[in-house]
Amino acid sequence: MSRSSTLLACLVVPTLLAATACTATKSGSDSGGDSSGPVKIGLVTKTDTNPYFVKLRESAKAHAGTQNAEVIAVAGKFDGDNEGQVAAIENLVQQGVKGILITPSNSTGILGALKQAKEKGVLVIALDTETDPKDAVDATYATNNVTAGELQGKYVKATLGQTPPKLLLMDGTPGGTVDEQRHRGFLQGMGLKDGAPEILGAAPTNGDQNKAQAAMENLLQRDASVNAVYTLNEPAARGAVAALTAKGLAGKVAVGSIDGGCQGVADVKAGKYLATVMQFPKKMAEQGVDAVVAFSKDGTKPSGFQDTGAQLITDKPLPGLDSKDTAWGAQNCWG
Template identity: 45%
Template sequence: MKNRTSTTARLGSLASIALVASVGLAACSSGSGGGGSTDSTSAGDVGVTLIVKTTTNPFFVAMEDGAKAAAEKAGVNLTLAAGKEDGDEDTQIQAIENAISKGDKGILITPNGPSVVDAIQKARDAGLYVIALDTPPDPADAVDITFATNNFAAGESIGTWTAAQLNGKKATIALLDLFDDKVVSVDYNRDQGFLTGMGIDTADDQKNGDEAATGSYSGGEYEIVGNEATNGAEDGGRTAMETLLSKNSDINVVYTINEPAAYGAYQALQAAGKEKDVLLVSIDGGCAGVKNVEEGIIGATAQQYPVKMAELGVEAIAKLATDGTAPETTKGLDFFDTGSALVTDTPVDGLDSITSADASKICWGE
């Protein structure tokens, strides 16, 4: 999920989206889901199941809220399901099976890993329309369409910002990724986008950790201390940061897969007395993360819009059910780009960004 045009062009504005469904179905209320559980309503003629990675991350809670609002508006019978934790594929597979059994029209899913692909194919074979949100599966065409941030471009924006802030200083880099036991595109696209924005040769841009450990970035010399998995969680970020600091206490650049991991990393840096010496960057743009930018904890983040992803997904399946119109990808991409924006209070000339004050008004795309 990459777009090799310039970062500035890609980040100039949020995606312009016109996928509003006009659906004359009976009104309904939507269920609320918790980790590893499902909830459904009884009203409505069109069934849609939203399956998120976990409800311990506010990103996915916001996604559920967006889906519930869209389902109520469209008269869709919405079921919510979630993994017990990031990477929990078994619970997601069971939720897919349940959607097939209920005769749902479609599924919205943020895949927790490659094992869900066979279950997705089973759903499509049964006639369900499957939309990936935020995280495309591998292969990408395992679903009918993906609604997501351009994760490579989001990573590239924070990498470009970081290189500019260093102003020629050596970059001693810690990379706090998502997994080390499975490969998902959101993980390598963000990581490799960040390194590309830094001006570092990524070797295989669909693989984390195979770039040269030392070399040159766009402003000077770099050293990569290592890649550590965080599982996208605060405690994982803290442990990963502690591990890398034990290898090299001179780290001055920390990339994180998301803002919960970033805050965990900050706690480890703070405990080591290093928090003022490091450029900490991330991707999410949630309300807590934007506040971290305002407070100077995170230097820059790339804001995504999960509410928009979920709303558009529900609307697309409702429209498909009523008039047969399927959603289309963004021109020039193999997915529907729901937009992103670089958030920082230390802007860089020539790099489009918004302030934390502006970002706080639209966190999660609400």
């Protein structure tokens, strides 16, 4: 088997443990920044099944193909798999990547691996999720997740009008940066604080539809007087709505979400939930790839937080809130 075939075999192995066991001997002419071959870019996402990260991966690979670059994509086994992401980073460094683009499952759980990668001259860029501290990476390309949560919260609050909220929270992964930021932003938009009596209950969903449905079913068994629901992302929203529908509460509860995927926009159009906040992972991926390619050419490093935007999508606009309808959403979903 040729070296390139060996590397390909390594990349298609479905588990991180298998992927990290695959290494290939590299000649000096096959380094990540050598002009004789494509620039190697590592991409580490939280999972490889969530549609959002699928889009991020597809966009990065497609754009790299236009920039004389190739993306080696790996992922955690689940949202919160810090050990898997650490193993992926170490393996990518061994493969000679020039830069690593990463969506950290836990902003602090991978700091040691990121530091080692940077010490070996690898450009490290966070996509979608900030690290803590922020300077653990060279730059971040992401949605302002506090803003995204706040947009959802403001819309749900405006929908309720003068009706006091009876709120359930479909949270993400405990300790996750994005999860905390969106949760905090939503409550700010609602004008509430953690522990407020208006909050009937909360549960982690890990951004997973099945877990969200089970969590919502459990919460509804305790109290079905809910009139508003926060959801971390659109898979969580679909799970929550399925549980509400089974309980006869569909259309009676103000549900918002965040992601802005094409399926999510279609869900809003169909009335499954009232609004979603669109993110732009394609932009994140393309800008990240461009940054690594530029670094490989002349050593230019990006820095700081680059806000890739957030847009409220709904077919029921409300005064004082900037929004786009689902027709616009369908044209721009995950652009």
